[in-house]
Amino acid sequence: MAQATLPLSETAAKPPRRYAGLAVPILIFGVFAMVPVLAQFGTESFLLSLVGRVMIFAIAALALDLLVGYGALVSFGHAAFIGIGAYAVGILSKHGVEEAMISLPVALAASALFAWLTGIVCLRTRGVYFIMITLAFGQMAFFTASSLAPYGGDDGLTIASRNTLFGVPLLENDRFFYYLIFTCMLGTYLLCRAIVNSRFGRVFRGAMENETRMATLGFEVYRFRLAAYVIAGAIGGMSGFLLANATEFVSPAYMSWQRSGELLIMVILGGIGTLNGAIVGTAAFLLLEEWLSGLTEHWKMIFGPFLVLMVLFLRGGLSGLADRIFGSRSRD
Amino acid sequence: MSTALLIVQTLNGLQLGVLLFLIAAGLTLVFGVMDFINLAHGVQYMLGAYLAVMFYALTGNFFFALVCALLAALAFGLMLEFLVFRHLYGRHHLDHVIATFGIILFLNQAVKFVWGPAPLTLPVPEMFTGSVVLMPGILYPVWRLVIIASGLAVALLLYILVSRTRIGMLVRAGATNAPMVSALGVDIRKLFMIVFGFGTMLAGFAGIMIAPILSVEPGMGDTILILAFVVIVIGGIGSIRGAFIAALLIGLVDTLGRSFAVDILRLFMAPSPARTVGPALASMLIYLLMALVLYFRPSGLFPAKGR
Known part of the structure; x- marks a missing residue:
């Protein structure tokens, strides 16, 4: 049973909502767009960097949801792509290349290449074995980064300044940088939506539900999965590019397996196979972490049981909860 | 690279190997029989070590601490099974991951809360202190040999249990096809509980045995x-x-x-x-x-x- 494809959760099995589903993303993106306006009245730089961080991880979580929620490909090494994207920025910057128009394509290409090479091996396996083999490649990336002595090794690498855009230091402006991240998240969301609803996406989703049927229909399932895996990897690289610019620091810790686990938790917390859930889950996870850790040093003793109760009583994560509350309305 | 170093490192490798086996045996059975991903298996190993330190501080006797810690680890594992895990069997694997991850967060912080963040130590029991001479010029700590021997003994015991007894037969059948075993009239819940309890105890045992060598920390x-x-x-x-x-x-x-x-x-x-x-x-x-x-x-x- 363990080798079989993972069973579908209730949310993942539902057909995608077409028009009624627009309200939630408009609300989500509306809130994110409004943050800088509201932040003027509070501690602006803190809020912008906190919410910016949420959006950066939401980008990676969206890509992960594409794999987990629509392909049952539970990747436990997704942080590696973030790390590779971040290291692309760090290493180029160390050699004096600080132009985003160079480092972003390099970050995307490097993470896509890593996804393609590892995907060829990983996608031979199923279910739990897939989880573990993606973990293995994630760990290899982690240890490789730790051994990069010229680039800081274990200690990581400080980046002198944020990337320039067409030679202009636009990213140094916090508000500009915030909206850059926002645009990237919106673009990622629209791309993932488009993929899910395309012919490609239908084959990919079909393969999750019944691989044999898809193969019988004449689709080479493996190639569809590999393509999706490479896309998700490249998106992770973009997230890493933004993260390196936001923190002006890269370290092997970006690729640790704990980070990959947290990304999975974010996606599951929001509800897999919804895309909206990936963003909501990331925001819930990071903001709850921020809030609780401000309350008490032992915040994990609250956060842990919260996760357990969530699973016991809320099926389908936060999206499942929202569906149940607004259930009658959101179904057209 | 000398032969002496090779021998010592091979023994160290064996010691790590049997330790991993003690933990992996429970994990693989719980996974194989119950189709349940238990990430919290690692904190049960940690808990075994902490409990041993606590009972040692109370009694001053390693073997008494060993027995008490094993029983306490078993009781705690069964409590977790009763409160959380039992409600998750048959659910999506990702639900297992998130719930057991929550338990890891909680327990890692809870031991910090109860025993403090500083690493604790457990002394090697007196009769096994010191080193033995393996070959002229090669000394090896007795306790590591004890770990290897006890690990191998547990492996043998498990082999006999799994391949020679009725309950072992059910476990093997469960790992091959659990719904079929249940359909044939075996009380699968009881079987799950036995397997789970046993796995927990093995992980706790590994934690207790390694505690004198490693520092006990969250x-x-x-x-x-x-x-x-x-x-x-x-x-x-x-x-x-x-x-x-x-x-x-x-x-x-x-x-x-x-x-x-x-x-x-x-x-x-x-x-x-x-x-x-x-x-x-x-x-x-x-x-x-x-x-x-x-x-x-x-x-x-x-x-x-x-x-």
């Missing part, structure tokens, strides 16, 4: 959990035999890799890059091994599922 279960998962995936999920062979393999490869990677690399490379690449290569050796095994045998070396 988060000590996390790294070993990942290694145990590597072991059960290489061995094939649900297979005790696979777990045993894979555990020894991983223990030896990891330990020997770490001690000799730089020396071996220096045969082909300049000393300075060898010193940089060696430790990184040694750390990723077991993951390379796992990727290779899964590439050629996507269900591990000894898959238990009869499909």
Whole structure:
């Protein structure tokens, strides 16, 4: 049973909502767009960097949801792509290349290449074995980064300044940088939506539900999965590019397996196979972490049981909860 | 590179191997029989070590502490099963991951809360202190030999239990096809509870035995959990035999890799890059091994599922 494809959760099995589903993303993106306006009245730089961080991880979580929620490909090494994207920025910057128009394509290409090479091996396996083999490649990336002595090794690498855009230091402006991240998240969301609803996406989703049927229909399932895996990897690289610019620091810790686990938790917390859930889950996870850790040093003793109760009583994560509350309305 | 070092490191590798086996055995059975991913298995190992330290402080007798800690670890594991896990059987694997991850967060922080963040130590029991002379000039700590011997004894006991007794037969049947076993009239809940309790106790036992060598600290279960998962995936999920062979393999490869990677690399490379690449290569050796095994045998070396 363990080798079989993972069973579908209730949310993942539902057909995608077409028009009624627009309200939630408009609300989500509306809130994110409004943050800088509201932040003027509070501690602006803190809020912008906190919410910016949420959006950066939401980008990676969206890509992960594409794999987990629509392909049952539970990747436990997704942080590696973030790390590779971040290291692309760090290493180029160390050699004096600080132009985003160079480092972003390099970050995307490097993470896509890593996804393609590892995907060829990983996608031979199923279910739990897939989880573990993606973990293995994630760990290899982690240890490789730790051994990069010229680039800081274990200690990581400080980046002198944020990337320039067409030679202009636009990213140094916090508000500009915030909206850059926002645009990237919106673009990622629209791309993932488009993929899910395309012919490609239908084959990919079909393969999750019944691989044999898809193969019988004449689709080479493996190639569809590999393509999706490479896309998700490249998106992770973009997230890493933004993260390196936001923190002006890269370290092997970006690729640790704990980070990959947290990304999975974010996606599951929001509800897999919804895309909206990936963003909501990331925001819930990071903001709850921020809030609780401000309350008490032992915040994990609250956060842990919260996760357990969530699973016991809320099926389908936060999206499942929202569906149940607004259930009658959101179904057209 | 001397023979003495090779012998000592091989024994260290064996010791890590049997330790991994103690943890992986429970993990692979819970996974294989109950189809349940228990990430909290690592914190049960940590809890075993902490409980042993606590009972040792109370009684001052290692063996008394061992027995008490084992029973307490068992009771705690059964409580977790009753409160949380039992409601999750048959649910999506990702639900298992998030719930048991929550338990890891809670317990790692809880031990910090109760026993403080500083590492604790447990002394080696008096009758096993000191070292023995293996060969002229090679000393080896007695306690490590005790760990190896007790690990092998547990492996033998498990082998007899699983292959010779009725309950073992049910466990094997459960790992192959659990719904069928249930359909044939076996009380699968009771079987699950026995398997789970036994797995918990083995993990606790591993924690207690290693406590005198390692420092007992929060988060000590996390790294070993990942290694145990590597072991059960290489061995094939649900297979005790696979777990045993894979555990020894991983223990030896990891330990020997770490001690000799730089020396071996220096045969082909300049000393300075060898010193940089060696430790990184040694750390990723077991993951390379796992990727290779899964590439050629996507269900591990000894898959238990009869499909």
